[in-house]
Amino acid sequence: MDDPRVRTDVLTEDTQELSHPDALDLLAHETLLRLAYTGPDGFPRVIPIGFHWTGDNIVVCTAPSSPKTRALAARPHVALTIDTNQGTPGRSLSVRGVDNEQARQFEAAVRSTYQQMARITIQPRWARYYDFGAGRLPGFLLKLIQDNQG
Numbered sequence: 001m002d003d004p005r006v007r008t009d010v011l012t013e014d015t016q017e018l019s020h021p022d023a024l025d026l027l028a029h030e031t032l033l034r035l036a037y038t039g040p041d042g043f044p045r046v047i048p049i050g051f052h053w054t055g056d057n058i059v060v061c062t063a064p065s066s067p068k069t070r071a072l073a074a075r076p077h078v079a080l081t082i083d084t085n086q087g088t089p090g091r092s093l094s095v096r097g098v099d100n101e102q103a104r105q106f107e108a109a110v111r112s113t114y115q116q117m118a119r120i121t122i123q124p125r126w127a128r129y130y131d132f133g134a135g136r137l138p139g140f141l142l143k144l145i146q147d148n149q150g
Contacts, residue, residue, distance in 0.1 A: 010056045014126045023093045023129040026082045027053040035060065036079040039071050051082075058095065058122040061110065069118045078122060091133070096126035 017023055036046045047068065052059045058080065062068060072078070083092035110117060130136055137145075 015124045016127075017129045018093075018095075018124060018127045020129045022091060022131060023127070026084065026091065026093045026129075027058075030082050030084060033058070033060075033080045033082045035068075037068060037071055038075045038077070039067065040074065045071070056123075058124070060120045060122070061117045062120065063114050064116055064118040066118070069120075072120060080122065092130045094128050094130070095122070095124045 011019060018027075031050055032048045033051045034046050035049050036044060039045045045068070049060045049062070079094070079096050081092055081094050128138070130138060
């Protein structure tokens with residue numbers, strides 16, 4: 001497994017799950033996340049977008065003229081999810097990398113399309129790692145299951 005590194009010195013109680021080995025695996029191997037933000041009309045948006053994990057921030061890039069660039073300048077709060085159904089069902093990292101060769105290929109493709117890019121850095125304030133196949137569920141769902149069993 002690639003080591004995406006997480007700076008444990010910057011983790012808080014709300015973000016410590018970023019250091020979970022399976023969360024690190026998602027950060028290292030998945031290529032897309034789903035980014036949620038508020039559009040200029042006040043309605044929510046969710047978009048798939050490539051990302052890079054720096055060890056303490058998630059970075060996405062887009063054209064400076066994109067609607068999300070303007071929307072995030074006005075309302076910078078976002079939520080995102082990185083998930084997969086490959087291998088283990090229902091693994092997901094929710095947050096309120098690409099390897100070096102993939103990054104070079106991505107950069108080359110972007111440079112051939114755009115003259116300039118906007119870099120959006122997302123500093124995690126809250127994170128939860130879920131693995132539905134292993135029983136690592138949101139608290140409300142665990143309580144619902146326990147209440148129904150007992």
